[in-house]
Every structure is written in structure tokens, then in C-alpha cells.
Amino acid sequence: MTPPHLFAPVSALLLAPLFVGVINRTKAFVAGRRGPPLAQPYRDVWKLLQRGAVYGEITTPLVRLGPVLNLATLITALLVVPFPGAGAAVSFTGDLIVLVGLFALGRFATVLAALDTGSSFEGMGASREMHFAALAEPALLIALATLARITGATDLGSIYGAITTASWVHDAAALALVGVSFLVLELVENSRIPVDDPTTHLELTMIHEVMVLDHGGPDLGFIQYGVALKLWIVGILLVGIIPLYGVGAEFALGAALLGMAALAVAIGMIESAMARYRLVTVPQFIVGAATLSAVAFMVLLV
Amino acid sequence: MSAMPALLALIHAVGLLTCFALLGTSRIGACIRFLSVQGMLFSLVPIIAHDDGFTLRVLLLAGANICLKGVIFPAVLLHLRARAGFHREVEPFVGFVASILFGIAALVVSLALARELHPALSHAPFVMLQAAIFLIAIGLFLIVSRRNALIQIVGYLVIENGIFVLGAITVVETPLLVELGILLDAFVAVFVMGIAVFHISREFGMADVDRLNTLRG
Numbered sequence: 223m224t225p226p227h228l229f230a231p232v233s234a235l236l237l238a239p240l241f242v243g244v245i246n247r248t249k250a251f252v253a254g255r256r257g258p259p260l261a262q263p264y265r266d267v268w269k270l271l272q273r274g275a276v277y278g279e280i281t282t283p284l285v286r287l288g289p290v291l292n293l294a295t296l297i298t299a300l301l302v303v304p305f306p307g308a309g310a311a312v313s314f315t316g317d318l319i320v321l322v323g324l325f326a327l328g329r330f331a332t333v334l335a336a337l338d339t340g341s342s343f344e345g346m347g348a349s350r351e352m353h354f355a356a357l358a359e360p361a362l363l364i365a366l367a368t369l370a371r372i373t374g375a376t377d378l379g380s381i382y383g384a385i386t387t388a389s390w391v392h393d394a395a396a397l398a399l400v401g402v403s404f405l406v407l408e409l410v411e412n413s414r415i416p417v418d419d420p421t422t423h424l425e426l427t428m429i430h431e432v433m434v435l436d437h438g439g440p441d442l443g444f445i446q447y448g449v450a451l452k453l454w455i456v457g458i459l460l461v462g463i464i465p466l467y468g469v470g471a472e473f474a475l476g477a478a479l480l481g482m483a484a485l486a487v488a489i490g491m492i493e494s495a496m497a498r499y500r501l502v503t504v505p506q507f508i509v510g511a512a513t514l515s516a517v518a519f520m521v522l523l524v
Numbered sequence: 525m526s527a528m529p530a531l532l533a534l535i536h537a538v539g540l541l542t543c544f545a546l547l548g549t550s551r552i553g554a555c556i557r558f559l560s561v562q563g564m565l566f567s568l569v570p571i572i573a574h575d576d577g578f579t580l581r582v583l584l585l586a587g588a589n590i591c592l593k594g595v596i597f598p599a600v601l602l603h604l605r606a607r608a609g610f611h612r613e614v615e616p617f618v619g620f621v622a623s624i625l626f627g628i629a630a631l632v633v634s635l636a637l638a639r640e641l642h643p644a645l646s647h648a649p650f651v652m653l654q655a656a657i658f659l660i661a662i663g664l665f666l667i668v669s670r671r672n673a674l675i676q677i678v679g680y681l682v683i684e685n686g687i688f689v690l691g692a693i694t695v696v697e698t699p700l701l702v703e704l705g706i707l708l709d710a711f712v713a714v715f716v717m718g719i720a721v722f723h724i725s726r727e728f729g730m731a732d733v734d735r736l737n738t739l740r741g
Binding site: 396512 | 541
């Protein structure tokens with residue numbers, strides 16, 4: 223039995239908020255609280271979708287476009303991201319660059335919307351977001367290029383399909399470096415601790431949250447759902463390099479879902495154990511991830 | 525022998541990462557520990573790179589290296605750091621992010637250089653040739669880009685590591701006496717530099733070598 227073609231995007235659409243729920247639950251557990259129910263992110267999004275939207279008088283339609291375009295890019299990105307054991311819904315040569323491009327487009331829309339509100343705090347957040355994105359993007363591209371070089375394939379579906387136990391034996395150092403790089407990117411791209419705190423509400427220190435301060439109602443729902451989707455996508459990129467295809471498709475699906483759950487718990491533990499970096503040291507952290515990717519690529523060239 | 529290339533590749537990857545760690549951290553204690561790990565790793569190269577691996581000569585050389593670079597140098601430097609009482613490189617001439625970017629550039633250049641050199645030294649493992657050039661470049665960079673005298677000593681020892689690797693892989697039969705002589709030189713150099721750093725820090729209250737410009741003869 224082969225899993226249906228659309229398993230990867232549909233599973234992401236359904237399970238991404240649960241991923242956020244597991245992270246929040248883990249953080250609460252470590253802090254000694256019971257925490258919100260696992261389904262809380264779904265309820266939040268549902269609640270926000272019921273509400274009406276309020277827009278500032280000085281804003282242009284860009285503010286309305288931002289969250290919609292961001293969510294649209296992420297849902298499009300879901301199509302090319304393969305799920306271990308199920309493959310990707312759509313696969314074509316160079317779709318890894320499309321993935322990075324879609325991320326950039328979504329970010330661009332969010333930043334434009336933030337700037338359009340005219341709030342100085344949001345401008346600050348937008349500036350930081352672009353600064354860190356400029357450093358994180360090469361890291362992601364080089365990491366994906368490294369995987370392409372290891373497997374000799376040029377589309378995400380084939381790349382992730384070709385990572386086997388044998389490639390781990392042959393290129394253990396490079397794959398491990400790429401894995402760590404993806405873990406850092408998961409935290410950076412999604413504005414998690416230690417880069418940004420998704421729960422903070424002190425404008426001076428925020429990055430992503432400050433950009434979306436002026437959004438409410440369905441727009442905020444789209445943004446929160448988009449955050450969950452992006453967490454899921456980068457998480458799949460990380461979990462996917464663990465070789466699961468060799469053990470059979472049915473088993474690989476379950477193992478990958480377990481892997482995602484473990485990743486969510488791991489992120490929760492990281493967020494509980496670490497403090498945020500000072501803003502000036504965040505670029506070092508991201509450049510570190512880019513370095514790991516670059517070293518992985520070089521190790522292969524040698 | 526099939527495990528040897530994989531082992532060399534592992535040493536290569538971890539060794540490169542220690543270099544980047546050296547470039548990216550401001551804490552002197554951490555720098556010294558990274559240097560210790562790097563020294564011990566690359567000390568293993570002569571054992572692995574030579575086909576006739578476990579001869580007494582090679583084992584002695586690696587053992588002496590591990591003792592010196594892994595234990596004695598770091599101990600001396602950590603002691604010096606404690607005596608002088610400074611713990612961070614505060615204002616390097618080149619910032620930490622820029623340093624890491626330089627490291628990536630150096631990685632590319634060392635790769636190109638190693639490609640050029642490899643035909644002339646075809647018996648040497650390519651990974652280690654590249655690592656040696658990279659280590660020398662990073663060591664030099666640490667010396668010119670940091671103000672703190674202790675980090676400059678660390679840079680000197682990184683160069684030493686690079687030269688050691690280059691020697692270990694290119695020259696098949698170096699007399700043991702020469703190798704140990706070089707080690708002794710490095711040993712004495714670290715002590716002399718240590719004494720100099722101690723005097724600098726006692727004179728100025730810090731090990732900022734830029735301050736030496738204020739001295740007049």
C-alpha cells in the first residue's frame with residue numbers, strides 16, 4: 223500500500239497546530255504547570271476566524287494582503303515538501319529553490335504589511351526580521367544544496383527519498399552538520415527562543431510578534447496558522463534526513479510522525495532550558511548555522 | 525584500513541568546526557578549550573595517515589603531541605588567564621560575525637589551494653592537506669584580528685597545528701628528533717609568550733597589545 227499522493231500537504235494542514243500544542247504543553251510541563259490542552263492552537267485559530275477584522279484608517283490594502291499572501295505561500299510550499307514514506311505532492315527540478323523563494327515571498331508580504339501600519343515598533347521588527355532572514359536564507363539554501371550533493375538529486379522529493387542508512391554511513395559528518403543547521407533554522411525561521419520569544423509582548427525586544435501587532439481577527443488567525451505551518455515545514459526537512467524509507471512505507475509514516483512529536487518536545491525543552499540571546503548575538507547564532515551548512519558542503523567537496 | 529578515510533574525514537569535520545568556534549567566541553577560556561580539542565584531534569593524524577600506522581616513532585610523536593597540545597598548553601594558558609584576570613576578548617579588530625565569514629572564505633581558498641598542491645603531494649590525504657592550509661590561515665587571522673595577547677597565542681598554536689599536520693602528511697620520514705625539536709620549540713615559545721603576556725597585563729592591567737603603542741623608548 224502506498225500512501226496517497228496528497229498525504230504530505232494534508233497531514234501538515236491537519237497536524238501543524240498540534241505541533242505547536244505539543245511545544246506549549248512541553249514548556250508548561252517543564253515549568254511545573256499543566257498547560258493548555260493540546261488542541262488549544264486549533265481553538266485559537268477557530269476563535270480568531272469567527273471575529274471581524276479591524277484595520278487602521280491610515281493603512282492601505284497591503285495590510286490585508288500580508289497575512290493572506292503569507293499563508294498562501296506556506297500552503298504552496300507544503301506541496302513540494304516531502305513527507306518521509308509518502309513523498310511530495312509535486313516534484314520538479316529545482317523545487318528546493320522554490321521552497322526558499324516562497325519563504326522569502328511570505329516574509330516579504332508580512333514585512334510590507336508591518337511597514338504599512340506606520341507603527342515605528344513594527345518598522346523595527348520588520349528591519350530585524352529582514353536582517354536575520356538575510357543571514358538565515360543562505361544557511362537554508364546551502365543546507366539543501368548539501369543534501370542535493372549527497373544524493374545527486376535536484377528535487378526535494380527525490381533528495382529525501384534517496385537519503386538512506388547507506389548515505390549516513392558514507393557522509394555521516396555532512397548529514398549531521400546539516401541536521402544541526404536545520405535545527406537552528408527551525409528556531410530562527412519561526413522566531414522561537416533563543417532568537418525571539420513567541421510569547422513576549424515587550425515591543426522593544428520582539429521580532430516576529432511585533433510585526434503582527436496591528437493584525438486582528440481572521441488575519442491574526444491566518445498568521446498563527448502560518449506560523450504553525452512553517453514550524454511543520456522546517457521540522458519535516460529536519461526529520462526527513464533521518465533514514466526511514468528503508469523500513470517500509472507504512473512504518474516510515476508512523477516513525478516520521480513520532481519523529482515530529484519528538485522534535486516538538488525537543489523544541490519545548492530547548493525553549494525551557496535556554497534564555498534568549500541578546501539581539502547583537504543573534505546574528506552570530508544564525509551565521510553559525512550558515513557556517514555549519516557551509517562546512518558540510520565543503521566536507522563533501524573534499 | 526577502510527576505516528581510515530572515514531576517520532580522517534571525521535577529524536577534518538570536527539577540526540574545521542573547532543576553527544569556526546575559535547573565530548566566533550569571545551570567551552578566552554572557551555577558546556583555550558577548543559584549542560585543546562583541536563590539538564588532540566590533529567595529533568592523531570600521523571597515526572592514521574601513515575599506512576604503517578602503529579610504529580613506535582609515530583606513537584611517540586602523537587603521544588607527545590597530545591600531552592603538550594591537549595594538556596600542558598591549555599593548562600599554562602588557563603593559568604595565565606586566571607593570573608591576569610581577563611576573560612573576554614572585548615573589542616576585536618574584526619568582529620565575530622565578520623570573522624566567521626572570513627572563515628568561510630578561507631575554507632574556499634584553502635580548498636582551491638589544496639587542489640593546486642595535491643598533484644605534487646599525491647601520497648598525502650587531500651582532506652588533511654586542505655585542513656593544514658585552513659589551520660594556518662585561521663591562525664594567522666586570529667593573530668592579526670584580535671587585541672588580546674592570549675588569543676594571539678592561541679592563534680600561534682593553531683598555526684603550529686597546521687604546520688604539524690602538513691609535516692605529518694607530506695614528509696614521509698621525518699627524523700623523530702626533528703619533530704620533537706619542533707615541539708620543544710613550540711613549548712618554549714608558549715612559555716616565553718606567557719611570560720610576556722604576564723608582564724603586559726601587570727603593566728597595563730589588561731592584555732590589550734594595542735596598548736603597547738603607547739610605550740616610548
